[in-house]
Amino acid sequence: MSQTDIATIDDVQHLLAGQDYVCGRALATVSFLALKLGRPLFLEGEAGTGKTEIAKAIAAALGRRLIRLQCYEGLDASSAVYEWNFAAQMVAIRAAEATENTDREALRADLFGPDYLIERPLLQAMRPQDGGAPVLLIDEIDRTDEPFEAFLLEALSDFQVTIPELGTIKAPEAPIVILTSNRTREVHDALKRRCLYHWVDYPDFRRETEILRARVPEAAETLSREIVAFVQRLRTEDLFKKPGVAETIDWAKCLLALDVISLSPEVIADTLGAILKYQDDIARLQGSEARKILDEARKTLAPT
Ligand SMILES: Nc1ncnc2c1ncn2[C@@H]1O[C@H](COP(=O)(O)OP(=O)(O)O)[C@@H](O)[C@H]1O
Ligand SMILES: [Mg+2]
Numbered sequence: 001m002s003q004t005d006i007a008t009i010d011d012v013q014h015l016l017a018g019q020d021y022v023c024g025r026a027l028a029t030v031s032f033l034a035l036k037l038g039r040p041l042f043l044e045g046e047a048g049t050g051k052t053e054i055a056k057a058i059a060a061a062l063g064r065r066l067i068r069l070q071c072y073e074g075l076d077a078s079s080a081v082y083e084w085n086f087a088a089q090m091v092a093i094r095a096a097e098a099t100e101n102t103d104r105e106a107l108r109a110d111l112f113g114p115d116y117l118i119e120r121p122l123l124q125a126m127r128p129q130d131g132g133a134p135v136l137l138i139d140e141i142d143r144t145d146e147p148f149e150a151f152l153l154e155a156l157s158d159f160q161v162t163i164p165e166l167g168t169i170k171a172p173e174a175p176i177v178i179l180t181s182n183r184t185r186e187v188h189d190a191l192k193r194r195c196l197y198h199w200v201d202y203p204d205f206r207r208e209t210e211i212l213r214a215r216v217p218e219a220a221e222t223l224s225r226e227i228v229a230f231v232q233r234l235r236t237e238d239l240f241k242k243p244g245v246a247e248t249i250d251w252a253k254c255l256l257a258l259d260v261i262s263l264s265p266e267v268i269a270d271t272l273g274a275i276l277k278y279q280d281d282i283a284r285l286q287g288s289e290a291r292k293i294l295d296e297a298r299k300t301l302a303p304t
Helices: 009-017 025-037 051-062 086-098 104-111 146-158 189-194 205-215 221-234 245-257 265-274 279-284 289-300
Strands: 041-045 066-070 082-084 117-119 135-139 160-163 167-170 176-181 196-200
Touching: 009 025, 009 051, 025 041, 025 051, 025 176, 025 196, 041 051, 051 066, 051 135, 051 176, 082 086, 086 104, 146 189, 205 221, 205 245, 221 245, 221 289, 245 265, 265 289
Parallel strands: 041 176, 041 196, 066 135, 135 176
Antiparallel strands: 082 117, 160 167
């Protein structure tokens, strides 16, 4: 399927379902619009809610290359766009020094030519690709700083870079851009304004069981429902770090590996490390608390 075959919001949902990605109506709508209008998609939300995954799913579904720029503190333009392979340049210079009659001009041109250019994600995303424009995932942008944001804003507005030694490189077709943020800080308005925005929330019970069905099909329906009910209930607790969908999936896999058929306070206590990653949160569920939450979770499950 190609981008032009996407005529409706339903098409987006089907396309993503084909990649085992369960997409709610609101997220499908904003994704549809981003694809149709060629606008970057800005996804913000808690960790483990499927932001990175949807970029992978869109790329796979459209048969596009996925290019990921993982953001981190201190990420600068050269690591994001291109660098010269300094070590290789030095080796070439040494080799040239060892030979007589080196053509210095030719060497210079060669040293700052394609052979010594290291293309980083933003430059890669501007290169033509088989199968169409790539999906450019700018992941966890909240980890970078404001100067880099400003730089990105610029890059996203014209999809071209100028390399002094090589000239200007322009994308033949704008990539499909998806930015994510775990909101450890606010991302600047100017950048958000360029994009279509969506807050990716934790899925509700129905959608999360659907996700489990897609991702852990070996789990029995009754166990899946218990797992999801428990995790959903757990998210209402005042935790330092609430479990995301990734944790629900991990937990289900752990329980399957242990041949668990139904949740019990003992099983929960033994496997809590799959859903809670902070000792303070785990400590909260010691004693009778896990049983209490399990009982309440079970009450929300209508008899099947
Ligand atoms: N809607 C969904 N459909 C299918 N799987 C999902 C969905 N949301 C999350 N997941 C699962 O949860 C995992 C974590 O999601 P991820 O995209 O890495 O979270 P985020 O980037 O929001 O922190 C994914 O690997 C995927 O298996
Ligand atoms: Mg992510």
